[in-house]
Amino acid sequence: MIRISVHGVVCSYGCVPALEGVNFEVRRGDFTGIVGPNGSGKSTLLRTMSRVLRPTRGAVLLDGRDIYSQDPASVARRLAVVGQDPATEFGFSVLEVVLMGRLPHLGRFQRESAADVEIARKCLSLTGIAHLEHRRITETSSGERQRVLIARALAQEPQILLLDEPTSFLDIGYQADIMDLISSLNRNENLSVVVVMHDLNLAAQYCRSLILMKGGVVLDSGTPEDVLTPSNIRSAYGSEVLVVRHPVHARPHVIVLPKPSRGGDRTVRRARGGGRVHVVGGGAMGARLMDALWRNGFSLSTGVLNAGDGDWEKARSLGARIVEIPPFSPVTDADAARNSDLMKGASAVVLGNIPFGPGNLKNLETAVQAALSGTPLVVVEDVEVERRDYTGGRASALLSAFRERAASDPRIRVAWCRDDDSVIAAVEGFCVRAPREGAAPGGKANE
Amino acid sequence: MRGRQGPTLLALAVVLQVSVFASLCTGAVRMTPGEVVRAILGGPGAVRHADILVAVRAPRVALACIVGASLAVSGAILQGVFMNPLADPYVIGVSSGASFGAVVAIILNPRIAVGGLSALPLFAMAGALAAILLVQRLSLIGGRSTVTGLLLSGVAVSSFLSAAISAVTYVFGTRIHQVWLWLMGGLSQASWDLVIMAAPYCAAGIACSFALSRELNAITLGEETAAHLGVNVGLVRGALVWAAALLTASAVSSAGLIGFVGMVVPHVCRMVSPDHRFLIPAAALAGAASTVICDAAGRGVAPPLEVPVGIITALIGGPVFVYLLGRVRGARAGNPGGAVL
Numbered sequence: 001m002i003r004i005s006v007h008g009v010v011c012s013y014g015c016v017p018a019l020e021g022v023n024f025e026v027r028r029g030d031f032t033g034i035v036g037p038n039g040s041g042k043s044t045l046l047r048t049m050s051r052v053l054r055p056t057r058g059a060v061l062l063d064g065r066d067i068y069s070q071d072p073a074s075v076a077r078r079l080a081v082v083g084q085d086p087a088t089e090f091g092f093s094v095l096e097v098v099l100m101g102r103l104p105h106l107g108r109f110q111r112e113s114a115a116d117v118e119i120a121r122k123c124l125s126l127t128g129i130a131h132l133e134h135r136r137i138t139e140t141s142s143g144e145r146q147r148v149l150i151a152r153a154l155a156q157e158p159q160i161l162l163l164d165e166p167t168s169f170l171d172i173g174y175q176a177d178i179m180d181l182i183s184s185l186n187r188n189e190n191l192s193v194v195v196v197m198h199d200l201n202l203a204a205q206y207c208r209s210l211i212l213m214k215g216g217v218v219l220d221s222g223t224p225e226d227v228l229t230p231s232n233i234r235s236a237y238g239s240e241v242l243v244v245r246h247p248v249h250a251r252p253h254v255i256v257l258p259k260p261s262r263g264g265d266r267t268v269r270r271a272r273g274g275g276r277v278h279v280v281g282g283g284a285m286g287a288r289l290m291d292a293l294w295r296n297g298f299s300l301s302t303g304v305l306n307a308g309d310g311d312w313e314k315a316r317s318l319g320a321r322i323v324e325i326p327p328f329s330p331v332t333d334a335d336a337a338r339n340s341d342l343m344k345g346a347s348a349v350v351l352g353n354i355p356f357g358p359g360n361l362k363n364l365e366t367a368v369q370a371a372l373s374g375t376p377l378v379v380v381e382d383v384e385v386e387r388r389d390y391t392g393g394r395a396s397a398l399l400s401a402f403r404e405r406a407a408s409d410p411r412i413r414v415a416w417c418r419d420d421d422s423v424i425a426a427v428e429g430f431c432v433r434a435p436r437e438g439a440a441p442g443g444k445a446n447e
Numbered sequence: 448m449r450g451r452q453g454p455t456l457l458a459l460a461v462v463l464q465v466s467v468f469a470s471l472c473t474g475a476v477r478m479t480p481g482e483v484v485r486a487i488l489g490g491p492g493a494v495r496h497a498d499i500l501v502a503v504r505a506p507r508v509a510l511a512c513i514v515g516a517s518l519a520v521s522g523a524i525l526q527g528v529f530m531n532p533l534a535d536p537y538v539i540g541v542s543s544g545a546s547f548g549a550v551v552a553i554i555l556n557p558r559i560a561v562g563g564l565s566a567l568p569l570f571a572m573a574g575a576l577a578a579i580l581l582v583q584r585l586s587l588i589g590g591r592s593t594v595t596g597l598l599l600s601g602v603a604v605s606s607f608l609s610a611a612i613s614a615v616t617y618v619f620g621t622r623i624h625q626v627w628l629w630l631m632g633g634l635s636q637a638s639w640d641l642v643i644m645a646a647p648y649c650a651a652g653i654a655c656s657f658a659l660s661r662e663l664n665a666i667t668l669g670e671e672t673a674a675h676l677g678v679n680v681g682l683v684r685g686a687l688v689w690a691a692a693l694l695t696a697s698a699v700s701s702a703g704l705i706g707f708v709g710m711v712v713p714h715v716c717r718m719v720s721p722d723h724r725f726l727i728p729a730a731a732l733a734g735a736a737s738t739v740i741c742d743a744a745g746r747g748v749a750p751p752l753e754v755p756v757g758i759i760t761a762l763i764g765g766p767v768f769v770y771l772l773g774r775v776r777g778a779r780a781g782n783p784g785g786a787v788l
Contacts, residue, residue, distance in 0.1 A: 088669065
């Protein structure tokens with residue numbers, strides 16, 4: 001059931017446009033986050049939805065009717081707002097402030113009844129501040145006051161709750177507390193929640209859907225997984241980010257990378273677009289290498305990896321193409337074939353410093369095959385292969401045979417490296433003459 | 448806090464009655480409480496005292512009550528509407544607006560009446576309203592009225608209006624005496640006519656603000672918050688500003704400029720409870736009582752000389768204002784809103 005629909009809302013402060021045609025809907029039981037950079041119109045959107053700021057064009061419908069044509073008290077009985085705390089100077093007690101939430105339910109000269117006080121007390125205990133009942137609002141901490149504001153909104157007995165950055169100015173403990181509280185209200189009290197948030201990770205963790213705004217328009221909307229992609233965030237915030245999976249709840253987690261202007265080793269040199277490198281990793285042994293390659297401007301592919309392992313996480317966050325198989329399952333011939341295709345299209349293959357077992361021996365075989373057919377190979381051997389061979393010597397034997405063959409065959413291009421820097425240098429060397437993706441492998445690489 | 452509201456109102460009512468009675472006893476002609484009671488009850492041999500009481504002291508005390516209640520309630524409204532505990536009709540220039548209006552009325556003709564109502568308070572109200580709207584406009588810095596912005600705009604508007612009063616008086620010199628007499632202010636001119644003139648405005652202003660006291664509570668939490676709670680903020684705020692103008696006009700047109708009652712009384716009452724359903728009647732009672740006491744003190748300190756009530760309120764209110772300003776600044780230093788001062 002649609003509770004609020006925002007139809008082509010255009011809004012401006014004086015001549016400064018704030019919203020330029022926004023459309024979206026809030027359904028019963030939704031938990032929607034509005035995110036976006038400063039000045040993107042998030043709070044303005046919330047204000048137009050809360051009957052405070054009339055849109056210059058378009059309409060906000062609450063339960064199917066224009067919110068501005070409805071009686072303000074009747075709106076306030078269905079929709080409550082937790083705004084940014086204006087820090088009042090007037091020393092009302094916490095209970096008195098929460099009782100003000102009953103205002104839309106009272107007649108003109110009606111005083112709050114015992115039932116209203118009961119409701120207010122219930123809201124105080126729902127928000128965990130029953131003990132503050134008699135405290136003056138001016139003597140509460142920011143975290144407590146945020147709870148008071150939420151309790152007051154709940155005292156309105158609304159079906160829709162709008163919140164404007166409820167966690168700003170709060171430390172991380174309080175942030176989680178407040179979001180847990182809102183989340184439980186959403187589940188247990190069946191409240192539709194729309195929350196403007198600054199913190200993308202908190203938004204991703206708690207909201208079931210997100211609206212990403214930029215310059216007064218909706219850039220993207222959908223599940224946190226759909227919305228919080230590196231490219232969306234780049235176009236909204238102009239920042240380079242990694243999007244990884246949160247280790248506990250598996251929601252997207254955004255990590256900001258330093259800006260390219262700083263120079264040096266930590267920079268992201270995307271502009272060079274140095275072709276695709278296929279990394280053979282596993283466990284979390286290839287993660288650092290993939291990161292280094294990615295920062296040096298290479299796009300990545302990898303495989304075969306078990307879904308969920310460390311390198312798989314890393315590869316996903318870097319937008320790599322992955323040949324993946326279920327967790328703990330061995331590499332089959334079909335997987336190896338797909339991996340081989342991916343390797344042959346790459347500018348170079350990097351064989352990580354990984355342990356080999358029966359499960360992933362095929363990855364080694366595929367890499368060696370690719371090298372024999374002309375794809376440049378960089379072998380990382382920080383630790384000699386003998387000491388990470390759990391295949392009963394088959395991996396070491398395969399690699400030594402390849403080493404001998406490579407020494408005598410000039411068509412095989414291979415580099416043996418001990419650290420990340422030399423890997424990057426080797427890959428860059430191969431890429432200067434290597435074919436770009438899509439060019440036929442084999443012939444040209446063997447010139 | 449709720450439990451203290453009833454007893455406080457009761458205590459204030461008792462204080463008011465006692466101060467009214469004490470004030471009736473005070474003046475150039477000494478009267479003992481017994482004589483006053485006998486004069487009121489109309490006992491034998493009390494005719495001379497009864498005259499003094501009925502014609503001189505009673506209207507004066509009644510007017511003191513009206514003026515004090517009007518100023519205090521007006522201050523309570525302005526503090527709430529401006530979300531600013533130091534607002535007051537005198538400090539923010541609303542009284543000056545009212546007196547400019549009144550001076551214009553006197554120069555035109557003090558006897559003109561509009562629909563049976565004396566023109567004086569109507570002109571005063573127009574002046575007060577204009578001053579409130581002007582100060583409100585000037586004091587908005589970044590959309591919110593700050594203490595500094597409000598006080599500075601009040602000073603600017605007051606001094607502009609004082610100059611305007613002088614200019615108008617100077618240009619229209621024929622009525623300079625009446626204007627001067629009126630500007631002296633105080634309660635020494637009190638008469639039943641003035642009481643009858645001021646009382647309806649006072650009653651209307653207090654009734655209106657009491658009826659809207661619950662909405663005013665919500666507005667003190669911020670106008671947007673009030674709107675979220677279903678309050679029609681524009682309408683309520685407008686009505687309250689009118690009520691404040693009405694009350695200031697009632698006070699100024701009958702007694703001239705009397706300062707600080709409007710700020711100190713509601714501020715002190717708010718220490719019991721900031722709930723305007725309590726605050727409005729409490730400020731009315733306390734404002735009336737304190738003005739009656741200040742007036743009695745002015746008459747009693749060196750009879751037959753009278754110290755005008757405005758001087759007494761300023762002597763007490765000035766230092767209290769400075770003290771409260773310090774307290775408000777101190778309180779603000781501790782919260783993120785401190786930047787506004």
